[in-house]
Amino acid sequence: MNASLLEKTQCSHVLYAHELEAIVNPLLHERPELRIHKILPLKDLILSAAEHCPFDKEYEEARWDPILILHSSGSTGAPKPVQMNHATFAVGDNDRNLPHVPGRVNQNWALWDFPSKEPFFSAFPAFHLAGFLSMIMLPIYYTNATLILAPPTRPPTGSMLSEIMEHFVLKSIFCPPIIAEQLVQEPNGVEKCKNLKFLLYAGGPLSQPAGSALSKVTDVCQFYGQTETGPIQALVPRREDWESLEWHPIQEAIMEPSVDGTFEMILKPNPAMEGICAISCNFPDMEVWRTKDLFRPHPTKSGLWTFHGRIDDIIVLSNGEKFNPVPSEIHIASHPLLTGAMISGQGYSQASLVLEPKSYPTELGPFIDELWPIVEEANAQAPGHARITRGMVIISSPSKPFDRTGKGTVVRGSTGKKYELEIAQLYANDIPNNVNPIELGPSLDLKATTKFTNEIVLRAFPGHSIKEDEDFFVLGLDSLQTAEIISLLKVGIRSGNRDADISWVSTRLVYENPSIEALAGAILYHIDPAASSSPCTRGVTTLNRVQKMERMIEKYTQDLPSPQHSAISENTRIHVIVTGTTGTLGTQILVKLLSDTKVCSIHCLDRSIGAKERVTHSLASWSPPVAVDDSRVSFHQADYSKPDWGLPSSLAAELRSTTTVIIHNAWKVDFNHALDSFEAVHVRGIRNLVDFSAKCATRPRVVFISSISAVFNWHAATTSGSTSPITVIPERLPATPVAAQPTGYAESKAVAERILAAAASSTDANISILRIGQIAGPIGAGNGGRWNAHEWFPLLLKTSQALGRVPDGKALGNIDWVPSDVVASAIWEIVTASMLPTNTPSSHPSASVSSPPTPPRFFHIVNPARKPWAEFLPHVRDRLGIKEEEVVSMREWVGELEKLDLLQDKNTAASKPAVKVLDFFRDMAEGQYLGAEDVIFSTDEAERLSGSLRELGPVKEIWMEEWMKSWGF
Structure with missing residues (x-):
């Protein structure tokens, strides 16, 4: 280095x-x-x-002369030298001249402009920007600031600082977060800080417990800057906002939307900023400087930002989920027993944790037991996919200490390299070594198995009380918790019998039995079929499936509301509610609404808090960019499971009085979950939609975005006895819900359709149901939308390239895909074309108006011009670099996936991602092998109202080429 x-x-x-x-x-x-x-x-x-x-030069003559080279920290790569000149350091001298914000204190080097001689402590080495400035420049510019240094042969620690404070009444402390955190843990550490004017930390976030304790006795400030940029001009935070940064109004900083609601700071060197920001001195000719530092805006206080981490810190799991490990690492490392914590997981299916103890334990289990509460605290603050499970924790080795920069930050790259083998072994273990097993015990009956299952599920849901019949997925069970349950089941079953067969313990077991009651029964059947009262089969019978749907339909069609529409004059002004705008289709629908001048207001109702930020970031890549700060657009958090979708009463009242169109697009897309898992939020949300629309002053058009999967098995609902190999599915409601594909997603859409149909037939609800087929990437010029690289088709292509084999021309049948922007256009064309006057004028404005019940209208949004996959295959094969002789049947291709060992090779899921949805491709292969009949969706009604669909034409090779290019092929 x-x-x-x-x-x-x-x-x-x-x-x-x-x-x-x-x-x-x-x-x-x-x-x-x-x-x-x-x-x-x-x-x-x-x-x-x-x-x-x-030295005889004047400033103007000498200002660009180099005087020093410092280097970047090297926390994410090799350190980079940065040449600095006289103008660079004149910035610190000029800090005292910056204007003041009334009632606030500037946070820059002028903090050390003490009125009289006062000592301060700096823990940074001289080669670090903060160390050089505090050792050399501060004593020159601010002569009343007297530097206290640590002994040269010992690295500074909180204990050492506490000892120094026994001898000096310090006015300020300038240190890395880890030293502040250690100081808080020292006897009377916080008490000793009462005399400080401020504590300024730099190099990363300060743990919440330490910051909260210190902010009660002094100003806690976060120094933010880089070697290249120098300090960024800021304001000393109010004590309750110690975690936040607030830029000085004079600082020109661009906060550009980045990933997951974060923003990257961008700086543009400006000659006018020469005396204010060092980057304008270090790089006067540079057009833009991307800091690669991410910040989160304060949820309620405008202008406050929390440092989130480096773009380089972001970990990408094998399933494409991204997360920043730094906040969790900071929190975990604040434990008194630890000196450091590092989270890994790049390219793997989940996160893992390496802990660096202060003193090494003799037994791993009790040590992790003592640390586990703080890990769970970090998990509670992290995204679901970033949580650490107990089986994914290892302890560092005394012979391999964590590598650190001069400011105390763990060097992730080199430290991760040291522990590469140990981390790989964690993922290779089918049964983790450091998990305290929940033993099944010798008594094999339903009571014992239920107790065993309950304890395991509670381990995955810490702090919860779960009823035996509650659906795991309704409670929020995610893929990581599912994996933890599976891991604990394997450990528990093997704890009593080391040779027990556990090959049946899989994600499918949990998906198909998503409650303690059901899972316990399935476990008992697999271990001892004789002790089980009913056999556990894969899925349920068709009769049971239909009965379950019918019971749910009956439940949510009881006591349907009477309409409460008022008589109003006919109005061409359109006021829209749209749900699910953060998804691919939802964003395209929002853009379409914005392009229609007849739309006066758009209320976006999404379940997530940061929907506006996510949509803003998504639309920033369009050409030209689409602005969602349009006065017509507003974003609101909604809970579809609650009456009025959980909106504040004043907002709900406003929407009921104005809304003319409701487009309900939000729905969980997960083909593994059972129907019950969709009930609490989505099916109940449909009934809440019916109730809400009935209370609207207008008679709004309710548009439900359904799926062709809701009727894909149409033949099962007919009694025509036709022997035709082709099924044509009409745009209407099937005779029974058996027409839905046997997946929870399809069944939930079918149930929703029938609830809406009941509402339309017994009230005057104005309902359109649009069944959407395969949504492809956009084709419009400048459209910044993308076909999600984690959907089945790009996964198929990536896996084919890695295998060197691609499914043959029969595998995908006929392609009837529709680009996402065309889907959005078709939806809006159908809505506006069918928007007949919804109210009859009346002489009395408060008179009740009702229209005769009309059945819902159904439309299929699939490509009317189908094209065989076989016609695309030669071009796709060439682009993937696959030889003609390596074209195989779908069944043979799936067979290749079934041979893969996910446990032994971490790169398998990343290079051959189709293995993650293997069941989907198995079903596709089985259909081809059995010669499943061709299915055509009638589009007569949709084409009649949508010119975009009518004129689309078959999928073109140039579209396919653009889609493949966007995925990196």
Whole structure:
């Protein structure tokens, strides 16, 4: 690392103190031409007479002369040298001249402009920007600030700082977060900070417990800047906002939307900022500087930002989910037993944790037991996919300490490399080593198995009380918790019998039995079929499936509301409610609504808090960018499971009085979940939609975005006895819900359709049901939408490329895909074309108006012009680099996936991602093998009202090429 810097800077001389001789000598082996010079001890330097060294240049003449090269920290790669000049350091001298915000204090080097001589402590090394400034520049510019240094041969710690505070009444402390956190843990550590004017930390986030404790006795400030940029001008935070940064109004900082509701700081060097921001001095000719630092806006206080981490810190799991590990690492590492924590997971299916103890335990289990509460606290604050499960934790080795930068930050790259093998072994273990097993016990009956299952499920749902018949997925069970349940089941079953068969313990077991009651019964059947009262089969019978749907339909069609519409004059002004705008289709629908000048207001109702930020970020890549700060658009958080969708009463009243169109697009897309898992939020949400629309003053058109899967098995609902190999599915309601595909997703859509149909037939509800087929990537010029790379088709292509084999021309049948922007256009064309006057004028404005019940109208949004997959295959095969002789049947292709060992190779899921949805492709292969009949969806009604669909034409090769290019093929 040092040799690299010497090479880049063409350094020829090295000055060093005698204490560092052992470090300097190895450099001569790397660069024999180096000339090294041992300097005098400090006491001798102080006593020696310095030669006069005149400097006669004026500032204007000298300001661009280089005087120093510092280097970046190297926390995410090799350190980079940064050349600095006189103008760079004149910024610190000018800090005292910056304007003040009334009632606030500027947070810059002028903080050290003490009225009288006062000591301060700095824990940073001289090669760090903060260390150089506090050791060299501050004492020059702010002469009342007297620097207190730590002993040169010992790294600074909280304990050392506490000892220093016994001898000096410090006015301020400038240190990395880890030292502040250690100081808080020292006896009377917080009490000793009462005399401080401020504590300024730099290098990363400060843990919440430490910051909260310190902010009660002094101002806690976060220094933010980079070697390249210098400090960013900010304001000292109010004590209750100590975690936040607030830029000084004079600072020109662009906060650009990035991933998952975060924003990257962007700086544009500006000659006018020369005396304010060092980047304008270090790089005067640079057009833009991307800091790669991510921030989150304060949820309620405008202008406040919380540092979130580096773009380089972001971990991408094998399923494409991304997360920033830094907040969890900071929180976990604040435990008194630890000096560090590092989270890994790049390319794997879940996150793992390496802990660096202060002293190494003799037993791993009790040590993790003691730490586990703080890990669970970190998990509670992290995204679901970023949680740490107990089986994914290891302890560092005393012989391999974490690598750290000068500011105390763990160097993720080199430390991860040290523990590469240990981390890989964690993922290779089918049964984790450090999990305290929940034992099944010798008694095999339903009572014992239920107790065993209950304890395991509660381990995955810490702090919850779960009824035996409650659906896991309604409670929020995600893929990571599912994996934890599976892991605990394997450990528990093997704890009593080391040779027990556990091959049947899989995600499918949990998906098909998503309650304690059902899972316990399934476990008992697999372990001891004789003890089980009823056999456990894959799925349920068709009769049971239909009965379950019919019971749910009956439940949500009881006591349907009477309409409460008022008589109003006919109005062409359109006021829209749209749900699910953060998804691919929802965003396209929103853009379509914005393009229609007849639309006066758009209320976006989404379940997530940061919907506006996510949509804003998505639309920023369009050309030209689409602005959602349009006065017509508003975003609101909704809970579809509650009456009025959980909206504030004033907002609900406003929407009931104005809404003319409701487009309900939000729905969980998960083909593994059972029907019951869709009930609490989505099916109940449909009934709440019916109730809400009945209370509207207008008679709004309710548009439900359904799926062709709701009727894909149409033949099962007919009694025609036709022997035709082709089924044509009409745009109407089937005779029974058996027409739905046997997946919870399809069944939930079918149930929703029938609830809406009942509402339309017994009230005057104005309902359109649009069944959407396969949505492809957009084709419109400048459209920034993308076909999600984690859907089945791009997964098929990526896996085919890795296998060197691709499914043959029969595998996908006929392609009837519709680009996402065309789907949105078709939806809006159908809505507006069928918007007949919904109210009859009346002489009395409050008179009740009702229209005769009309059945819902059904439309299929699939491509009317189908094209065989076989016609695309040669071009796709060439682009993937696959030979013609490697074209295989779908069944053979799936067979290749079934041979893969996910446990032994972490790259399998990343390079061959189709393995993650293997059941989907198995069903596709089985259909091809059995010669399943072709299905055609009638589009007569949709084409009659939608020119975009009518004129679309078959999928073109150029579209396919663009889609493949967007996925990197």
